[in-house]
Amino acid sequence: MNFNTLLRHFREGTKNVFRNGWMSVASMLSIVVSLSLLGVALLLVLNLDRAADEVDRQVEISVYLNLDIQQADRDRVEQEIRDMPEVQELTFVSKEEGLEEMRETLGDAMVKGYEETGTNPLPDMYKVQVIEATTVPFVADKILALNDGRPEAPIYEVDYGKGTAEKLFQWTQTIRIVGLVLVIGLGVMAMFLIANTIKVTIIARRREIAIMKLVGATNRFIRWPFFIEGVLVGMTGSALTLAILLYAYSRVELAASSWKAALFTMIPLHEIWLWFSILILGLGFLIGAWGSTISIRKFLKV
Amino acid sequence: MQDVWKTYPNGTHALQGVSLQIDRSEFVYVVGPSGAGKSTFMKLIYREEVPTKGQISVNGFNLGKLKQRNIPLLRRNIGVIFQDYRLLPKLTAYENVAFAMEVIEAPRKIMKKRVMEVLDLVGLKNKANREPAHLSGGEQQRVAIARAIVNNPSVIVADEPTGNLDPETSWGIMQLLDEINFRGTTIVMATHNKEIVNTMRKRVLAIENGHVVRDQLRGEYGYEF
Numbered sequence: 417m418n419f420n421t422l423l424r425h426f427r428e429g430t431k432n433v434f435r436n437g438w439m440s441v442a443s444m445l446s447i448v449v450s451l452s453l454l455g456v457a458l459l460l461v462l463n464l465d466r467a468a469d470e471v472d473r474q475v476e477i478s479v480y481l482n483l484d485i486q487q488a489d490r491d492r493v494e495q496e497i498r499d500m501p502e503v504q505e506l507t508f509v510s511k512e513e514g515l516e517e518m519r520e521t522l523g524d525a526m527v528k529g530y531e532e533t534g535t536n537p538l539p540d541m542y543k544v545q546v547i548e549a550t551t552v553p554f555v556a557d558k559i560l561a562l563n564d565g566r567p568e569a570p571i572y573e574v575d576y577g578k579g580t581a582e583k584l585f586q587w588t589q590t591i592r593i594v595g596l597v598l599v600i601g602l603g604v605m606a607m608f609l610i611a612n613t614i615k616v617t618i619i620a621r622r623r624e625i626a627i628m629k630l631v632g633a634t635n636r637f638i639r640w641p642f643f644i645e646g647v648l649v650g651m652t653g654s655a656l657t658l659a660i661l662l663y664a665y666s667r668v669e670l671a672a673s674s675w676k677a678a679l680f681t682m683i684p685l686h687e688i689w690l691w692f693s694i695l696i697l698g699l700g701f702l703i704g705a706w707g708s709t710i711s712i713r714k715f716l717k718v
Numbered sequence: 719m720q721d722v723w724k725t726y727p728n729g730t731h732a733l734q735g736v737s738l739q740i741d742r743s744e745f746v747y748v749v750g751p752s753g754a755g756k757s758t759f760m761k762l763i764y765r766e767e768v769p770t771k772g773q774i775s776v777n778g779f780n781l782g783k784l785k786q787r788n789i790p791l792l793r794r795n796i797g798v799i800f801q802d803y804r805l806l807p808k809l810t811a812y813e814n815v816a817f818a819m820e821v822i823e824a825p826r827k828i829m830k831k832r833v834m835e836v837l838d839l840v841g842l843k844n845k846a847n848r849e850p851a852h853l854s855g856g857e858q859q860r861v862a863i864a865r866a867i868v869n870n871p872s873v874i875v876a877d878e879p880t881g882n883l884d885p886e887t888s889w890g891i892m893q894l895l896d897e898i899n900f901r902g903t904t905i906v907m908a909t910h911n912k913e914i915v916n917t918m919r920k921r922v923l924a925i926e927n928g929h930v931v932r933d934q935l936r937g938e939y940g941y942e943f
Contacts, residue, residue, distance in 0.1 A: 421823050435808045627804050630764075631818040631865065632793035 421637075429644025439616075440649055446612075447653030447703060448660075451696060453602045455661045459692075461595030463682055468588030470681075472549030475584070477556050479542040480573045489570040490540070496562055497544060502555050505545040514538040539572055550585050552576050625715045635716045642708045650704020651697065658696045662689060722772035724758050724928075732758035734928035735772075740906065742872070745899045747915050748908040749939055750925040756908040759925060760877045763906065764796045765789055777872055794822055797866025797874040797903075801881035803858040805850040811837065811861045812846040818865050836864040840894060856887035860894070867898055874898065876907040880914065888914065915939040 433440045479497070481490060498506050509517070515536055519527040530536055546555050556574045563569040628638045665685055672682050724733040732755045740746055748756050761767040762774055765781050774781040779792045805814045812833060819829045837843050840860040842853075850858050859879060866874055876895065880888035892914055899905045909915060915922060915938065922937030923930055932940065 418823060420826060421820075424820055623804075624806055627806060628817075628821070629790075630766075630793065630798055630804070631821055632790040632869075633821040634787070634790045637790075637821060 422640075425640035426644055428641035429648060432641055432645045433648050436621075436645075440645075442616075443649050444653040444656070447650060447700060448657050450602075450605065451654055451657040451699060452660060453605070454599070454699075455657060455692075455696060457595070457598045457602050459661070459665060459688075461592075461599055462688070464591045464595055466683055468591055469549075471584060472588060475549055475552055475576060477544040477546070477552060477559065477574060477576045479544060479559055479571060480539045480575070481541060482568075482570060482572045483539050484568075485540070485570050489568070493562055493570050494542065497542065497559055500555065500558060502546050502548065502551045502558075503544055504547045507543045507545075509541050509543060511536045511538045511540050514541065550589070552585075553582060622715055625712065629716075638716065639709070639712060642712050643705060646704040646708025647701055648704070650700040650702070650707070652700075654696050654700020654703075657700070658693055661696070662693075719762075719775075720773045722762065722769045722774060724755075724762065724767060725770045731928050733762075733769075733925075736925075736928075736930050737772075738923070738930060738933060740904060742904055743899070743902050745896070745905045745918075745920040746907070747918075747920055747922045747937070747939075748906065748925060749910070749915060749922060750931075752910075754925045755928045756925055757877060760875050760906065760908055763873070763875050764793055764798055790821075794869055795871050795873065797863075797869070797871040799859070799862050799866050799874065799876040799879045801878040803850070803855075803862045805858060805861055805865075807850055810847050810849055811842055811853065811857075811864075814850070814861055815864045815868050818868050822869060832868060833864075836868045837861075839867075840864045854887075855883050856890060859883065859887075859891055863891070863894060863898075867903070871903065873904045873906065876905065878908055878910065880909065880911055885913070892918065912939040 479493075481493070494506065494508070497503060515527055515530065515538055518538070544555070544559070546552055553576070556576050560571060560574045563571050625638060662685070669682050669685055719739070720737050722733055722736045723731070725731050736759070748759060750756050758767060762769060762781070763776055765776075765784065768781070776792065777795050779788075781792070784792060806817065809817065815836060816829055816833045819832065824832070834843060834846070837846050840863055842857060842860050842864070845853060845857065850861070853861065859882075863879075866876075874895070879895070880891055883891065888911065895905055895907070896918065919936045919938075922932065922934045922939070924932035924934075924940060
């Protein structure tokens with residue numbers, strides 16, 4: 417194919433978008449509707465997932481050590497917890513630091529007495545964060561089991577908000593699954609909607625293709641302008657969708673930031689806009705290209 | 719054509735053992751009642767249909783062995799004209815004709831010149847920018863003829879080109895086709911127009927029930943309806 421022909425295909429493809437005025441608008445709108453649904457679902461799920469993550473992360477395991485623990489025992493326990501594959505982070509909180517934390521949460525008065533007498537009733541402890549929040553109960557049991565077979569138990573207690581944490585995990589898990597189903601379902605729906613629009617467009621242009629074949633156009637020659645037209649419609653539709661979604665998201669984000677009681681924060685727009693734009697525009701391109709290719713294929717055999 | 723048979727999937731025997739030869743620069747009328755097989759005969763020439771049996775050769779292409787991807791090459795050497803014009807409604811007269819040249823990837827400069835040349839030949843030079851909806855039936859058919867001849871095909875297949883036109887306009891079209899034939903292009907034309915056939919006195923092929931019942935040089939229409 418020479419350059420002039422390629423240029424001709426681009427010119428024709430662009431002209432066709434306008435020549436088929438209402439059909440182009442209908443296809444574009446169907447792409448906007450489908451991609452918007454998909455985009456909204458995606459953003460919703462991403463934010464819910466992040467929220468679930470944030471809630472999950474707030475769950476940590478507190479490992480209280482016995483008061484009379486030896487330094488060697490303490491080191492060994494620390495090493496053993498650190499070696500567990502599920503564990504992400506381990507922070508040692510000495511009894512002095514514990515007291516300091518208590519002062520911050522409960523106030524000076526509570527701590528004053530201990531400080532004056534020089535006694536500190538708090539044990540040393542470790543705060544353990546795990547990689548996957550759902551493994552918390554399991555890891556807690558595992559840590560407590562470090563006591564087994566030792567004449568002097570190094571660990572006094574392991575605590576992670578039993579019951580509450582498990583319920584929380586169930587919730588976040590449900591949200592994730594529902595979100596996934598929503599996204600897949602809407603994706604399939606969008607495909608049907610678009611395929612149908614394309615079918616209608618193509619039936620209207622059967623005659624045109626037949627005439628092209630009659631004057632000796634090769635299949636490739638016929639296909640190109642349709643391809644370009646499809647891509648143009650797809651890209652325009654997705655660009656429109658993107659503009660709507662990004663604007664709406666920024667407004668919601670703004671509103672949510674003034675909403676102080678929120679348990680979690682939304683994903684900031686600047687973190688996601690780039691890949692989200694690429695995704696939506698890419699989908700628009702694919703839908704347009706795929707739609708025009710698929711639907712003229714069967715009319716080319718004249 | 720050698721012993722060509724065409725049977726459609728629904729069992730209709732459109733052509734039954736047709737053998738004939740059409741020479742370069744001939745003008746041939748194909749006549750016969752509706753449903754006799756005229757259209758099938760025409761479609762076989764530009765390979766919209768393939769014969770069930772027998773051999774067809776056009777311009778040195780053996781149609782039975784012609785590969786799918788080479789069909790466009792054959793069609794570029796055949797201009798086809800229909801009763802219903804078959805123009806692209808959203809393109810102007812100029813664009814409709816130019817389209818046939820774009821297909822063969824002609825350089826734009828040559829294309830412009832050639833398209834205006836043929837539009838001039840069919841007498842529509844000053845209506846080049848009109849869309850088919852703004853042209854009369856005769857004018858639309860002229861555009862279709864311009865499209866058919868723009869690539870200098872060696873054969874023109876015309877399926878009842880005057881079928882939708884009044885007598886006067888029909889004569890204009892016939893004069894045009896005669897002139898094209900005079901320049902060396904083979905023309906095969908199916909028609910019901912008795913007056914035209916009887917006046918122009920060219921070779922006449924009469925098809926009835928899938929058989930060629932008459933093949934006459936300088937023939938007459940020979941049917942009374």
